[in-house]
Structures are given as C-alpha cells and as structure tokens.
Amino acid sequence: MNKLSNSFLKFNYRNLFVSVLMVLCCMFDTAKAQTASWIWYPGDFDIWMSNVMQNRRTERGSFFPPFWKMDSHYVLVDFHKEFDLKKEEEVKLYVEGQYNVKIDGQAIAGFPKQIVIPAGKHKLSLKVYSQDKVPAIFVKGETVMSDDSWLTTFEDKEWIDASGKTSDKSGTTFVSVGSWNLTDPLTPPSAFKLPVRPMRATKVEKRKDGFIADFGKETFGFIKLHGVKGKGKLNIYYGESKEEAQSIEKCETLDLLELALSTKKDTIMPLSKAFRYINTAFDGDITVDSVSMLYEYAQVTEKGSFKSSDEELNQIYDISKYTFELNTREFFIDGIKRDRWVWSGDAYQSYLMNYYAYFDSPTVKRTLLAQRGKDPVTAHINTIMDYSFYWFLGIYDYYQYTGDKKFVADTYPRMKSLMDYVLNRRNKDGLLEWMPGDWIFIDWADKLSKEGEVSFEQLLFCRSLETMAMCAELSNDNVAAANYNKLAKELKAKIFSLYWDENKHALVHSRIAGQPTENVTRYANMFGIFFDYFSPAQKLEVKKHVLLNDQINKITTPYMRFYELEALCAMGEQAYVLKEMKNYWGGMLKLGATSFWEEYNPDKTGAEHFAMYGRPFGKSLCHAWGASPIYLLGKYYLGVKPLSPGYETYVVEPQLGGLQWIEGKVPTPSGDIAVYCSKKEIKVKSVAGTGTLKFKSKSKPVSKGAAIKEISKGLYEVTVEKNKAYVINYTSL
Template identity: 30%
Template sequence: MKTRLFFILFLFLLSENVPAQEYLSERFFQGQLVEDEITRAYLTPVKIVWQSDNNNKQVKNSEVLLTQFDGQLSTSGEGICLLRSDNETQASILLDFGKELYGGIEIAAAIRSEKKPLKVRIRLGESVSEAMSDCIDNSVPGMSSATNDHSLRDYTLELPWLGTIEVGNSGFRFVRIDLLDKEVDLPIRSVRAIFRYRDIPYLGSFKCDNERLNEIWETGAYTVHLNMQEYLWDGIKRDRLVWLGDVHPEIMTINTVFGDQEIVKKSLDFGRDTTPLPQWMNGISSYSLWWIIAHRDLYLYHGDLDYLKEQQAYLSALIHQIISKIGPDGKENLDGGRFLDWPTARDSNVIHAGLQSLTVMAMEAGKDIAGWLNDRELNNVCIKASESLHKHLPSDHGNKQAASLLTLAGMLAPNQASPVILRNGATDFATFYGYYMLEALAKDGKYREAMNIITDYWGAMLDLGATTFWENFNYEERLNALPIDQLPDPSKFDIHADGGDHCYIGLRASLCHGWASGPTAWLTAHVLGIQVIEPGSKVIRIRPNLGDLTFAEGSFPTPYGVVTVKHVKQADGKIKSEIDAPKEIKII
C-alpha cells in the first residue's frame, strides 16, 4: 500500500513540473532537504600580494591564479601554477580577492605524476597581517592574537590528485597557501573564493557630490549585507552570533537599504525564544531594552501588525520586569550584565547614565507599541515608568556615549550634549555607539559637523584599506598606521595586529562588524532627510540637510514601493527638491 501511494505521489510530482528540490526531497530524501537561503558565487583573486620566491623555483606561473576558471579540470598540464617546497624554502603564495567577503575557498589541484594527496596550510585573513600570521609563533608581536574562534581560518588540508576541494566558511579578503610536503610538485589550476550572500536587491541608495560620503554609505550597506547570513550576525569571522543590542544599527541600515527582510524578524524572535524571563537577552540587561526599541522601529518602518501582536505577551512581561528594577527615586537598578559598548565597559558611572537613558527610551518605545496594540494598561504603565525615570538625571561625565543617550532619551538638551560629542572631533568616537552620537548631533542641528565626523572617522578606515567597517577603531591609531592590504612593516603601527582591546585584541578583531554601519542609515535619514512619521511608512517627512554639499539624491524602500528624492542647492542657498513617492504615502 505504501509503495502504491508513493508511486502516485511520484506521478503527481512529475505531472506538476515541481521544482527540483521539492521533487528530490519527496522522491529520494523523505522530505528531509532544507533549502539554503544563501546564494553561492565564485570569485577569482585580483592580485598576488606576495609569494615565497620570484625566481621561478618554488612558485612558478602564479599569474595563472588570476585568470578565470570554469570549474572543470582537465588532464592537460598546461596553464598551471606550480608549487614546490624543499628543505630551505617553503612554497607559499598570498592572494587578494579585492574585497572582504564571507564564504570558503575552492582549490582545483591539477594532474600530477603521483596520486598521493598533498598537504597544504590555509590561512584566511581579513588583513594581510592576519593571513601572514602564525598563531603558534609568540615571538612575533601581535601575530599570536590570530585565532580560530567561531570559524576556522588557519588549518591544514589535504588536496586530492586531479580534483577540486571546497572548505570554509569565514570572513576574509586574503588567502595564504603553503605547501607542507617537500620535494613534490603541487600543480594548482585555480584558487577561488566561494562568496555566500543573500540575493536581495539594494532598494535604498545615496549619492552626493562628496565621493567619500558615497563610499561610506555603500560600505556600511555592504557590511550589513555580509552579516545577513542564516541570522543577523555581529561579524562574519568572529561573533557569528545574534547579539540583540548590536543588531539595532544593523536593523536601521536594513530598513534603509533592503526594506522589510524576514531575517530581522527571525533574529529578533531568536532572541525572544532563547531568553525565557526573567533572563536578559545575551545575559545583558541593555540588550533586552534594545530589543523593545528595535520592535518599535521595525513596526514604524514596515507596519506589520500581525507580527507585532506576536510579541505582545513577552513584551508586556519584559516591560514589567524592567519596571521592577526602577527604584522609588526613579533610578534604574538593572541587574545582569551592565554594558553599553566596549569603550565604556570599565566606567560604571557612564554605564549607569547610559542604562538610565536606555530604560527611558525602552519605556517610550513600549508606550508607542502599546498604543499600536491598543493595550491601554501597558501604555499607562510605560508612561508612569518614564515619568519616574525622569526624576533621576545622571551626569554625562563628559563621555560621548552617555551624552548621546541622555539626549536621545530627552534627559539632556541637545545643545548641552553637542560640545561633549564634538570635543576633539572624531577622537573617542566608536563604531557601535557612533551611530547614536550622530543621531544626537542631528537633534541639535549639527548636520555639517556630523558629516565631517563621518568623513574623518569612518573615512579613516577606508584610507587604511577597509572594504567593510570594523568592530573597533581608535581614531588616534590611524597615525603612522599600516593599511590592512600591505605586508607587515616593523616601522609602522599595524592597525590590525597591534590595536584592539577587551575581546578584540589584535588580529582577533573583526574587520566586518554590522554595528559599525550607522552612517548609512544616518545619511539617508538626515542628509536626504527621509524620516518615517507614521507606522508602515504611511507618512514620511522629507527635510534635507546638505551642509557643504551642493546636491544629494537617493532612494528609500517602503512597503508600498520606493521613494526617490533629489535635492539641489540653489545659488541663493535654498534647496530645490524633486520627490517621487507611491500614492499610498503622504509626503510632508
């Protein structure tokens, strides 16, 4: 009977022209095939950065590796790169793929006389220094900080005779290959990167007459795109996890560039479902606060009421838990991990100021959500909690993070925060909380100053070879710094190997961290001036701020289609705007 039913199903599948995956799953794998949401593509290296010799002895015909490969090996020995190690020199080559990516590598080993597999060492690097590092060589300053945490980036591999092998995955731009076996020839036809990414359109855009700002906007968008893997990650090499505070700048960038994406909801739900109350998300109380704020912003942009209703029970219980941590004097007493960002991690006074502010912001977000859900009880609870919190006004302690959050919470006048944030320019800016520093400057109308900071701080990473934005960047370290795409030079400060702090010391630091993408969302919101006013982007206010720019144009995704704007500064300094929006959207 089972055989007959299976045969009937088989005939049905044939007659309905079902997709191959569905057919194979039902026909051969009993429904066990799970579709990969990620697209794969192959990339050829663009440059040979270094090789162990240039005398055509250990490394021959290396330029072959820069040519396109169609994936099919042949029995011909023509057009092959040859590696050969001996007792004096190890055959090695360092390849540059031109841009940071997430994925693995494919090595096509060509025909040779002996069929025994040959051993190679593979080192992936987000910088040249990382790809050239030796984890076990503590005699080289900085180089011992390279790790295999979260993803293998330094490993030994056996290559087959006349075969292709794929391994991965990690975040990298550079690949070093060393032939470990001696006195044997290793012919290689190709070394390709296997690029893994979500095949989604870039609906948002930004362009102005400052090419540096254009590149920064695009780099922030690309940084987040790489971190949109199975879930919304922090980093693609290290921290391939869902951190519920860190995702907020990423969500704002996704809203700005890609529009409504299921990976955001999937990641927020992951935080909820893996954090039974009274636990805090990721063990950090502020990250549960950010979860509430993220839901407010997500609904404001996309207006998915059914999804918001799914959060109601957990949200209400979480808000009541937070309120239980507010003292009679209005002071927050949150337990769990007390954390804002790494640069402030050792300053308990600044952390308190930030947590007081974030608690206010979470209650304000909760009030908005409760209103949209028509939950009067929760709405009133949030209003009262916010009023109580405003009774306690901590100092900003001259700290940029604290001043920014106090301003965004409405507890510090913007014109009082701006001098703190702008003190010494980009010095003491941060990759994560830099977004909120920029937002606080916008509240004070300091758009020109904020654009200068973006140009200096995020632009300095580009000057140092960045193609994605970093987990951490100390602005002062840019001086006499070695760019990430250059070979180590003892006379210069190695920006990757010698820098870092906390959990990202030296080469362990991630050079592709989604929380650093804030300028992308900020430039669209404040230079293009696109501000969402009512849920679902039904009402959008457009108020451009060009600063020293002469024009700015771009697009913005909404549930009803893309809004496009173009702003041109006239001779009298006034701005002429052209706006095109779907008919469902009211433009103010």
C-alpha cells in the first residue's frame, strides 16, 4: 500500500512539475510575444479608425456621414531597422497590405511569411502598400521584433521612427504609435473591435406580432435575437425612451430585416445601437424565442471615485460615470444614439472628465490625433471655429495633467499649421469673426447672436496662443514661442480694451461694425474667470452681475453648464454649485434618467423632453457633456489639481460646500491621491509628487504626523509628501 502511495505521489509530483514547467514556458512565450506589436506610420491608424467609426452613423436606416473633410492614411509606407545578430535567426512576418521584403537592400522574391536573417549586422526593410486599410507590420523573431525603435517614412527622403522622432532636424515630427497595444499577430489593426459581453433584457412585453424589451437602463451594443424562424419581415425600432421605441414613424434608429429561415437561428444585428427599449414587429410566420444584447465597451479602468453624505449627489456621480463609460469608445464621442462622431468641443470636456475618472492617456491622444488629421489645413476642426480652439486647449490640459512632453513635441508641427490657418483668418483689427466655411457654435441656445466679432471666440483664441507659446518652448522653438507670447499679450489687452464695459461690470458679447454691443452673455465672462484673465475685483463684479444674475439668459445645456459651474467653483461658490447640481442633474434623475442628456430644460414636460432639432426624439439622452459632475467633484470638492505638469507638484483643497463629508480618489500618472474631509477631520494620502494641502479652520488644527503652517488668519497649509498618510483635526468654517 505504501509503495503504491509513494509511486502515486511521485507520479503526481512529476506531472505537477511538468505542468508547472509547461505553464512557465507558455508564460515566457507570451511575454516574449508581447514585446512585439503592430506598427504603422505615426497617427495613421488613429485617423483610419476614426473614419471607420464616424461613418457608422445611420438615421432611420440611411447612411449619415460626417459633413467635414476626412483625411486618410498614407497608402505606401516603408519600415526598416538595423540589427546586430549573434546568430542566424528565423523571423515571422505579418503584414497588412502588399509588400516587399529586403535584407541589406536585396529583395526577397514573393510575399514571404517567414525569413532567415544571417548572423551579424543587417538591415531589414519592408515596404507596404494598402489603399483600404493602414499599411502595418508585425515582425516576430527571437530578438528581431517590431516595436517603437523601427523607422518609417511615406517618402524616401527622411526617416521617422515609429515613436515619432526624425533622424535629422529637417523633417516634420509625428506622434507616437502603438498606443492601441495591438500585440496579437493574428489580429491586425484592420480587425480591431471593441469587446462585448452578453446582457439580457430586464422585462419583455410580448404581443401577437412582436414584443417590447426593456433593458433597464440606457445601453449600447448589438441586439441578438434567439431562435428566429419563419419567412417575412422583422423590424426593430430602437428607443432611448419607451415613447421613442413605440414611435414607428419617428424613432431615430431602426433595423428592417427580411427573413426566410426554415430552422431556428440566432441573429445578431450588424450595427451597434444606443437604446434602452426595443420594439419589434413581425409579419408572415416569423417567431422569436427571446432577445438579448451584446454590450460593447472600451477597456478602460476606473480609477477615480467620489462619495459624500448626500445620497442624491452620489447617484448623480454614479450616473455621470455610466454616461461617460458609454461615450468612451475607440475615441471620446459626443453621444451614443445620434452622431457618434468625434466633435472637438465634446471631446475637450471628456478629456477633463477622464483625468478624474480613468486617467486613460491613450484615448486622449488618439482622439486629438483623429480630430487634427493631416496637412494642409483647409477648414476648422469639425468646421467650427471654437472647436479648433478646444483642440489647442486639449493639448494644453493634457500636458498639465500627464507631463507627457514627448506627445506635445510630436504634435507641435500639426499645431503650428492649424494656428497658421487661424492667424491667416484674422480681420484688419486682428480679431476673428465668421468667414465663409466657418460655423461659430458656442452653444445650443435660442437667440444667441453669432454676428460680428464675438468676445467668446477671442478669449478662446487668446488661450490657444498661450498654448502655442508653451508647446513651442517644449519643442525648443524659442523664436516661435516669443512670437506666440507677444500675440497672446496683445490680444488679451485688446479684449479688455474693446469688450469690457465698466457700467455692465462684464465683457459684452460682441462687436458689430467696430462697435461693442449692449448684449451681455455668460460665455466669455465665465471662461475669463477660470482662465484667470480678470482681476480679483473684476471676478467679483462678473460673479454678481453675470453668473448670479437671473436677468442674464440662462444656460440649458450641460455643455455650457459645465463651464458656468466651474467658474462658480473657482470663485468658491461650492455650496451654490451643489444646489445647482442637485436641481439640474437631479431634475433629470427625477424624470427617470439612467444617463445624462444633451439638453435639459426643467420648464418642459412629458415627451417634450425628448425633442430637439425639430424632431420629436432628436435629443440624445446619453451625451458625454452631461457627465461633468465627475470633473467638478474631483477638482473643486475633493480639491485636487496639478500645479506643475504630471502632478510633480499639486494642491489638495477640499471643499464641503454644505456636505457633511466627502471622500474619493483622484488618479495621477504615479497613482492615486486619496482624500477624506468632514467638518472635523481631513485625511490625505498620495503616491504622486509633492502636494500642498490647503484648508481653513476656526480653531487651531492639530496633527500627529504633519507640520501645519498658518499662512494667514484661519488659513493653513500642510506639505504632502509621497507615500505618506496625513490626518488633520480641525474645525470647518
């Protein structure tokens, strides 16, 4: 018995050893395979994929393409790298497109899938042509791998490495590639798809000729019909509301199918859609057993968090997160039902939310690259003047939050050519106004004048020039940096000379025929606050006479409420903003919103809330700009923001705003900054750079581990060092 037991144990230990060895070998193989990745000309895949995504839009079954110019990838691209091999090496080649292969300039016949490179110093080159997809390669050997050390060019004049760096100073630099992390040689870039997971409807109302399915909340993906059989028509009408799904004539999206199935079959709709409800209608002898969906999502990791003593505010934050999740796809898009396009103004707000939710830098970079496209510049981004400026601002903020100097330097040439386009469109007074081909958007608002030289556009222009100066310095273009700084200072002085009205205590909305108008709107004034363009006295004037003045036309879109509430938070009005968030976003929740909308007007009733653009269901009920509480709560209540690029230094200035307590995490490039604040205690822990905790206290605060400095009466500071936890006992004002 013992012999048998010992023999059995030896056998199992031997098997276990072999199994572990096999697993380790597989792990080693996988790790080795992951050092190689698909590479392409910098930025080309971002442009190509955005074209694919934005041309998926349909309206009641009709193809609905974007109305702006769409650029394309370079169709012929050369890749090469030099290797010094200790021994002969077998190398596998995976290529998107037609290609030739050369070793040391000598072509190899045909389209080889595998080659042998002799020992010693050799140059491997692949030249790839592809019209319908991006020329790309995946090279995998023991040491010969495709990665960001390769060189690539679209013309045989200069070489640019795959990370965007030129081999000489004469050429244009481009952006980093490989941010999609495509490391599977059998899944080429053109086959990239977002992942899906199955979900069931929460309720199905069956009828004789169909059913209405409710998925419980706003969602996005592919409808899957199970056990479909019969011959006839099967129509699916989608709705973000039940009213929309039931409106066969007016719903925004639908699928119309003609089937002839003699046996039961599962059917998946070819295009993803946004919906909560679907309404199906059959004719003939069609039958369907059940319905489900494949939820499509981006693989981003939630890092930021927020929770407070107010349950409604917690719900607003959670619904904001879900809204943002739905609109985070291959890129940051505007809304999941209607456009599904990369609008620059919408994306700019998404970048800011992202820094407090995911801190997913690759999606920010992809979106910026996709929007900008290629030279020459023939129109504003999305044809909208203000959207070109938001693109510049997106790069400014990206650098502040990430500290990624390389991306700025890579993108700088494209920034210059876009700014050259803008500068060439100034009028005789050095200001910008509508020109043929432009669209001045600002906001969806009734009776909002876009005529003349609008002050809001000049402010965005000025900030964009400041951005150009910063990026020129980072790119060692000192002459250009000085020029952009000069232009920005001159424009800023001109803005206050021409638009500031002492009697109205604000910037007026516009100038027409060289004369300032009497009209005062919120837009330029609220941006002037958080751009820090006003003096302290002017800020107080604007707050009283514009932001807190009900006589000034109110804003009804979450898009501009974002900036209005940010301006108020920057002025210390967190208690007021808390009430506004609860009224505005809470108002949508009371109407049953499971994601936040493109526009909300509390004066509307019933199905009026679904209408927009002259269509009964034209409004998006899941719009990225509706998720702004993520940003506001992270930056102005938890109070965390970078003071120098990449959070090398930062500030933590928690504000309760009338809440009993708040807690949460703000992600940074180095990790999270955790904050807790009640009326008696503040806790901070960080793995980022050097922080400064600022707070006010009625009594003298105490702490066992922190050196507390009194800056002025009732105002205190604590230096927050990396990897240390701080607990402060104080009395809130």
